[in-house]
Amino acid sequence: MKFLFDFFPVILFFAAYKLQGIYAATVVAIGASALQVAWMRWRHGRTERMHLVTLGLLLLFGGMTLALRDPTFVMWKPSIVNWLFALVFLGGHFIGDKPLVQRLMGHAVTAPAVVWRRLNLAWVTFFVVSGLVNLYVVYIGSGFYEAKEALIAASGVPEVDLAACAEQFSGSVLGLCEHAHAAESAWVDFKLFGMMGMTLVFVLGQAFYLARHIEPLPETQPVLPTGAEDAAQEADAGGR
Template sequence: MKLLIDFLPILLFFIAYKFAGIYWATAVAIGASALQVAWLWARQRRVETMPLATLGLLIVFGGLTIALHDPIFVMWKPTLVNWLFAAAFIGSHWIGERTLIERLMGQAIELPKPIWTRLNALWSLFFVFLGLANLFVVYVGSGFYEAHQALLATTGESGVDLSACATLYTGAVLDLCNTAQAREETWVNFKLFGMMGLTIAFVIAQSLYLARHIKEDPEPQALETD
């Protein structure tokens, strides 16, 4: 249930994007994230720092995306959120008696202290990697940034609604708009399927790693009878 709640804003963003484009999708994601925080407060009477920080970043960068009609702002949000997670994991090496990963998982499994430290470092590196991977897709892998800048330079506009290409442009400009939209969609697909797939793969790899270090309870000896 918690996993569904955590991924709900991303899932709703993806669905809204397919029907109405990135600007409506951004507005839906902001609303879903706000409802997520409200649900956590109603259920627990407290909200952890990360959902609040995520909502704050989404409001700021999503708001800039909608106001300026520039999707690059909302594309930066996953990187900043992942780097915020990385900073929290890295900081826990020096703040408090236990690392963040041990605080999250320590009630479920028992591991030696060096393994917790190593696992916390791996999660830190993973979040840094996710943030870099997102920027790579935005600026290099999808080619979106280059295509979007070419469209803006050709039209002379500061922002373009890529979901309305056919109604806004014709000829060569329409081709540029369609290209930018297709590359924008590549990023949206990566945000949902790519990042989720990388996270699932990392969790599986973590489970295999933990299986080597989890302490097993000794088997009870059979009672001897005369």
């Protein structure tokens, strides 16, 4: 359930994009992230750093996207978030007596110290790779950046709403606009399904890895009331 709650702004961003385009989706994502932080504060009396960082970067990069009418800024946000968390986990690997992942999960799972350190570095790697994959989709996989630049060069319009191509252009420029919109949509699909899928696969892999190395809790002998141990011994002797 928490997994879906963490992806709440992304899910609403996706839905708003399909209905109204990238700029409306950016506004919705900022509002959803603020609501997420407020809910945690009201319901649990605290806020999670991940939610605060996401909200702060959404305000920064989403605000730049809205002010400059350029989707590229909000597309960079997932990479920056992932790389910041990579730095946090990397710092937690060397600062303190336990790696960060052990501090987060050690109360529920007991495992050897070397396992925690490997898992912490795995999280660092995951966050770095996730950020790189996001930029790969933006610049190469979906071809959005190249398509956007081609549209700007052909139309001479730097601020384009790709959700309304038919209202702005015609002919070959309309084709360029539709191509850029399709590339933008491919990134939005990746942002929800691709990143959610990558996270789910990694978390499941972490669970399987931990399951192989979990240390059983030490067995404890039941504590008998005072005098009960002597009575048990006498009863045992009498039954022989």
